Amino acid sequence: MGLAARLAAQLQPGMVIYLHGDLGAGKTCMVRGILNALGYSGRVKSPTYTLLETYHAAGLDLCHFDLYRLQDENEWESAGFRDEIDGQAVFLIEWPEKAQSFIPPADLLIELKILPQGRELVIKGKTTMGWACLEQL
Helix, strand or coil: CHHHHHHHCCCCCCCEEEEECCCCCCHHHHHHHHHHHCCCCCCCCCCCCCCEEEEEECCEEEEEEECCCCCCCHHHHHCCHHHHCCCCCEEEEECHHHHCCCCCCCCEEEEEEECCCCEEEEEEECCHHHHHHHHHC
16 A cells, blocks of 8 residues: 555654544555554554554554444543543544544544545645645655
8 A cells, every 4th residue: 555655654753643434445454554564563453342452663652543433422531542642642543523522633634435446535634744744745
């Protein structure tokens, strides 16, 4: 996955990336591609049931959240995820709308869509860090 590798090369501590898309659109596949590009060789699974999987690769701490199963955004607080926000880890958040009031704002938005023939991917910068990342892609 060329785009995931190019994106991985631009990640910086504290970066927040929202991943939007229907079930099966490729959100976790994108995270897997990023981690593999960073040299992570372990298993990368969807945190659908655990809500959070953490990784360390290429000197970066990465937190992969899948908030699909949250019934109420207050569950973010109840799970203690606020403690994960340290400004150093890279956050990759699937289904961010499920805890919008509590999660950090996005530097990048990645939107994935399943089309009749293939997929569509749109990336938008939302902050100075996000725009700088996009310029390097």
